[in-house]
């Protein structure tokens with residue numbers, strides 16, 4: 001029997017380690033191993049709590065600051081973990097700990113006193129006491145939305161504005177993102193296997209697998225991933241990729257023998273797909289600024305058998321004009337960094353990390369990358385601008401900027417398989433709550449022949 005004191009300590013340490021080691025489950029696994037907690041049910045329950053703490057960290061930090069005045073980022077990270085665990089138990093947990101809140105508060109206090117000493121930890125103990133005694137209640141509609149939908153107030157406001165402009169229903173979207181991801185989506189690498197053959201193969205092993213909704217290469221798989229699937233991933237037959245990302249490549253006018261530039265390439269989902277679709281008979285110039293992501297991309301290119309048709313540039317893609325030259329490529333893909341708001345369901349960090357001033361910086365980069373694409377594409381060539389963002393400022397307005405600056409660029413109409421954008425007709429958006437894919441924006445541009 002594992003004592004509750006030990007469980008609380010293990011949770012605190014897991015939350016602490018979870019800030020340093022990803023995925024969070026791995027951090028928890030290491031701590032539970034250290035504490036000798038092997039019971040499967042307990043193991044899963046603790047992992048679930050730690051995951052929940054991370055999923056709600058923005059709300060937890062907000063409540064801590066409201067009650068105690070402490071900004072958790074101004075205290076050492078172990079103390080931050082203690083405060084977060086305490087706040088989760090006292091303020092957010094309504095099932096597991098409800099009956100035992102007082103007792104668990106005492107365990108945390110004892111642990112802190114033992115670790116730091118009563119005098120040294122006076123401020124921390126005072127904060128823990130307030131967290132246990134003062135019930136946080138939302139004071140306005142934004143705090144209510146934050147507590148209900150588990151997204152930061154800043155992000156809620158940005159989405160409220162975006163959805164009003166796009167004519168979309170924000171409550172339906174917010175309800176939808178409270179759910180769990182229930183499917184794994186993969187692209188079948190057509191260089192190695194056909195989709196039908198893979199579906200049959202996996203069904204023979206008892207997998208619940210169906211074809212994708214939009215892409216001819218996609219499969220959707222429910223349940224956990226067994227060794228057959230892992231083997232297919234390792235050998236590059238399957239590539240984990242959202243269907244909205246596959247569609248981006250399918251919108252491009254690709255053919256054998258062309259020069260392609262992929263300005264923001266890693267981890268390489270779209271790069272490898274472009275190589276596949278051109279049967280390795282095109283030349284892809286793949287730019288990526290981040291060294292670790294270059295490594296990851298190289299591994300994917302090797303696994304999928306596409307490395308020979310891709311030239312990697314570990315470089316800022318804004319240098320592509322001097323590296324490749326003006327009017328030098330037939331097709332350019334611009335998939336720049338963004339708020340990732342379209343990927344909120346799969347990436348809990350997006351709920352809390354959103355920051356208006358960061359978006360301004362990224363926005364400038366998005367425009368510069370699109371302008372670079374304009375300079376390197378040949379007359380008659382195409383550019384696809386795409387982002388996994390739900391915000392028009394990162395989508396329609398970036399494209400409008402280019403269209404207003406250069407008269408020799410035109411839009412090629414897109415309205416299938418997703419929804420045409422009302423802000424810039426001829427460009428398209430996918431939505432998680434409507435299409436069951438990541439939210440993406442797509443604009444296909446053509447440089448006029450002069």
Ligand SMILES: C[S@@+](CC[C@H](N)C(=O)[O-])C[C@H]1O[C@@H](n2cnc3c(N)ncnc32)[C@H](O)[C@@H]1O
Pocket residue numbers: 245263264265266267268269270271287288289290293315316317318335336337338
């Ligand atoms: C949205 S991700 C690209 C995803 C990729 N296209 C795929 O489908 O797998 C954006 C990438 O751009 C990279 N990046 C950011 N700034 C860059 C720059 N100035 N030049 C080149 N790459 C950049 C980021 O490191 C990140 O890997």
